[in-house]
Amino acid sequence: MTATNDFIPTTPYTHNIEKGIFQWSAPSNIALVKYWGKRDDLGHQIPANPSISFTLNNCKTITSVAFEKKVNQDNWSFDLLFEGQPKEEFKPKIQKFLERIAPYMPFLKDYHFTINTQNTFPHSSGIASSASGMAALAMNFMSIEKELHPEMTEEYFYQKASFLARLGSGSACRSIKGNLVVWGNQENIEGSSNLFGVPFSGKVHSVFENYQDTILLVDKGEKQVSSTVGHDLMHNHPFAERRFEQAHENIDQLIPIFETGDLEAFIKIVESEALTLHAMMMTSMPYFILMKPNTLQIINTIWKFRKETNIPVCFTLDAGANVHVLYPEHTKEKVLQFIKNELVGYCQNGQYLCDQIGFGAATL
């Protein structure tokens, strides 16, 4: 699959289904090389540079979609429940998602949907649920399409799920399948695409198995600048072109690092990527800062600890103040003790979430 049109069904569905229900969970993901900036000239949610992420395991969204054939097929019809209760505020986002994916899912107006969604992480944790939420929703719609067209291949199923999730929220396409996922055309990664995420196919050293991610909740408040606005500010950004090239270079460098397990080199790229992302924000016009004083305290404390102990622990950031602390499983005990002793004090209400690498969406 290489073109957007490849995801539009060309033949009528072979099966007729009256009603049913599916349920999927999909995880959050944390980018090692960051997606920041879109190519709006090429379509919806096309990244200006490739990215690669660790899929998480515990932070996820669980969504069920019940569907039933309806008589009037002129318009959408759905109910949205969050943790079992109607949630009107979430409906416009879902409506927009349905509109975006409609050209690729011709059955959408034939059914009434009851979407029931919940997250495993606290709603106000500052962890974006858009990646896991859109991925879980996309999986459910693909399950329905597979019922209508059981001949579809597994490869098509997952690629299209990622393609749809991307239309909901760019980075959601990396929350479908695989523990390391690449999204965006990258010359040296065969099969990589701007349209969907693909599992990283290179060799990966065992040190990355069960890699840990402890998410320190520094600030749970509403972000002052949304990702959408932030991406947009990369247009006419003075450093954008060089940054986009750098993302390609960093992914190229990570390929042998994944194979050899060279954590020193890994840390350099991952931390540099995190700070570069925030440097792009600080040098946008208008400029903005999403890190908080405690974000910097945590970074400095991690650097000091790493220098003193030689334990290969590092940080990364997403578009917010929270800090993801990344470390190999064999250092878990020592790092968790360090977090409890020295970092918890910088977290809002002492809160943090323990996660680790996971494998993607799962049907329930």
Ligand code: PMV
């Ligand atoms: O998917 P969006 O539009 O929320 O953008 C995600 C941007 C970052 O989290 C900062 C980076 C990334 O690659 O996930």
